[in-house]
Amino acid sequence: MNQSPRRWITILIPPLVLLLLTMVVWQLAVTLLEIKPYLLPSPAAVVEAAIEHRGELFSAIWLTGRAAGLGLLVSILLGTATALVFSQSRVVRRSFYPYAIALQTVPIVAIAPLIVNWFGEGFQSVVLVTVIISLFPVITSVTTGLTSIDEGLHDLFQLNQASRWQQLVKLRIPSAIPSLVTGARTAAGLAVVGAIVGEFFAGASVTERGLGYFVLYAVPNLQTDLLFGCVIAATLLGVVMFVAVSVVGTHLLGRWTAEMETH
Amino acid sequence: MISARQISVAFSPSPALPVLDGLDLQVDQGEFVSVLGSSGCGKSTLLKVIAGLVVPSQGELTVGQGQARGRSEIGFVFQDPTLLPWRNVIDNIRLPLELRGQPVRSQLDAAGQMLEMVGLQPEDGLKFPRMLSGGMRMRVSLARALVTRPDILLLDEPFAALDDMLRQQLCEELLEIWQELRQTIVFVTHNVSEAVFLSQQVYLMQAEPGRLVDQVEVPFPFPRKASLRGEAGFARLVEDTSGRLRETVA
Numbered sequence: 446m447n448q449s450p451r452r453w454i455t456i457l458i459p460p461l462v463l464l465l466l467t468m469v470v471w472q473l474a475v476t477l478l479e480i481k482p483y484l485l486p487s488p489a490a491v492v493e494a495a496i497e498h499r500g501e502l503f504s505a506i507w508l509t510g511r512a513a514g515l516g517l518l519v520s521i522l523l524g525t526a527t528a529l530v531f532s533q534s535r536v537v538r539r540s541f542y543p544y545a546i547a548l549q550t551v552p553i554v555a556i557a558p559l560i561v562n563w564f565g566e567g568f569q570s571v572v573l574v575t576v577i578i579s580l581f582p583v584i585t586s587v588t589t590g591l592t593s594i595d596e597g598l599h600d601l602f603q604l605n606q607a608s609r610w611q612q613l614v615k616l617r618i619p620s621a622i623p624s625l626v627t628g629a630r631t632a633a634g635l636a637v638v639g640a641i642v643g644e645f646f647a648g649a650s651v652t653e654r655g656l657g658y659f660v661l662y663a664v665p666n667l668q669t670d671l672l673f674g675c676v677i678a679a680t681l682l683g684v685v686m687f688v689a690v691s692v693v694g695t696h697l698l699g700r701w702t703a704e705m706e707t708h
Numbered sequence: 709m710i711s712a713r714q715i716s717v718a719f720s721p722s723p724a725l726p727v728l729d730g731l732d733l734q735v736d737q738g739e740f741v742s743v744l745g746s747s748g749c750g751k752s753t754l755l756k757v758i759a760g761l762v763v764p765s766q767g768e769l770t771v772g773q774g775q776a777r778g779r780s781e782i783g784f785v786f787q788d789p790t791l792l793p794w795r796n797v798i799d800n801i802r803l804p805l806e807l808r809g810q811p812v813r814s815q816l817d818a819a820g821q822m823l824e825m826v827g828l829q830p831e832d833g834l835k836f837p838r839m840l841s842g843g844m845r846m847r848v849s850l851a852r853a854l855v856t857r858p859d860i861l862l863l864d865e866p867f868a869a870l871d872d873m874l875r876q877q878l879c880e881e882l883l884e885i886w887q888e889l890r891q892t893i894v895f896v897t898h899n900v901s902e903a904v905f906l907s908q909q910v911y912l913m914q915a916e917p918g919r920l921v922d923q924v925e926v927p928f929p930f931p932r933k934a935s936l937r938g939e940a941g942f943a944r945l946v947e948d949t950s951g952r953l954r955e956t957v958a
Contacts, residue, residue, distance in 0.1 A: 598792070600756070605808070
């Protein structure tokens with residue numbers, strides 16, 4: 446029973462020690478070398494700025510987190526639906542796949558103004574940018590999962606004269622679950638990036654300020670300490686999303702992995 | 709029961725080099741035959757043709773009472789266990805019945821019976837494939853093939869990945885099942901002693917192009933026991949068959 450806390454300790458201690466060391470070196474360097482605070486603020490200054498603006502910072506994280514979360518959810522649903530259509534017909538797959546790739550290669554910076562132009566400033570446009578950025582990995586992973594079926598299992602279903610529908614529901618979809626989790630994990634990280642980029646272009650509404658807007662607003666005022674706080678907050682948000690998807694994924698994958706062996 | 713005449717199979721990349729070429733095979737109802745050949749000679753393809761998974765480019769095939777490729781009465785044990793990892797043992801075994809739309813109650817009953825027949829415990833039914841040893845997985849695979857009560861059972865080197873002890877034990881159990889149910893069995897293998905121990909007829913297969921070139925009748929009476937492997941007559945027949953197999957390869 447005491448196995449799992451001990452395991453957590455061995456996982457958490459080394460990076461935390463490293464973090465602490467980095468902070469100490471950073472703080473010493475800034476103080477001793479007299480680095481100007483607008484170039485590199487000390488950790489203490491960053492923490493101070495973060496605490497001072499904690500209200501705005503938290504509501505910014507909450508807003509960006511909501512946009513990223515909703516965007517991710519839409520990506521997973523839309524990506525899975527697209528993959529399901531792709532898996533049913535090679536012709537459809539070959540016709541649409543190049544455009545799915547285009548989704549990933551389109552310079553978001555170039556089309557973001559268009560999106561603002563069509564959908565206006567605000568949350569809906571931020572979510573849309575998030576979806577565009579995080580959709581592709583879901584489509585590719587799930588399509589691969591649905592179409593690369595073990596030959597023996599395919600023969601088994603053929604032999605028992607399974608209908609197309611039975612093959613989809615009882616073979617292809619369950620086979621694709623691990624790929625869905627992989628795709629969603631990649632998309633989770635991208636969703637936070639997407640939400641922040643989205644806010645750069647579409648998040649300037651006065652009442653609601655996300656992290657992306659904060660970054661834009663903090664730099665011109667030489668509030669480098671606050672900018673650092675935003676970066677750290679954005680990073681943490683990405684980690685939280687990634688971990689959340691991983692935990693849900695591990696739960697889903699219980700039957701696909703060796704998890705049951707411990708019982 | 710199974711009648712194949714002048715069967716040829718060629719796959720598109722190299723139609724000039726057929727996998728099977730003019731193959732003849734006749735298996736009577738309730739007969740246990742083995743097809744013996746080196747790897748890559750087309751043994752698996754032959755089984756897939758009989759099962760209807762591969763359509764021959766030429767030849768005449770009759771399986772079952774009349775209609776060609778009456779798949780519903782065929783059980784197939786693949787080289788790998790090919791179990792669905794997200795389903796437990798019982799749910800894997802009942803899959804063929806589920807795909808045929810049988811009521812769940814009777815699926816579960818039949819799966820439970822098969823579990824017992826292949827020598828697994830009732831509590832194994834709730835385990836997932838990952839938790840099973842290689843031998844147990846193969847047993848589950850066999851139970852799944854038997855669950856539809858097929859008239860014809862096709863086995864594609866089912867025990868090749870297992871160690872010798874386990875392989876022999878599973879052979880003995882397969883014989884017991886056959887002696888009880890008397891299906892028609894075509895057993896594909898590259899192991900001479902396995903083929904001789906199990907079957908009534910052993911067909912020797914030649915490669916490139918795949919064709920049955922020789923036939924050995926195995927005279928030992930049933931029920932056969934493990935002790936048969938120690939008898940002089942058995943050793944002689946295995947030796948003789950190995951010699952003939954070498955000739956087909958040469």
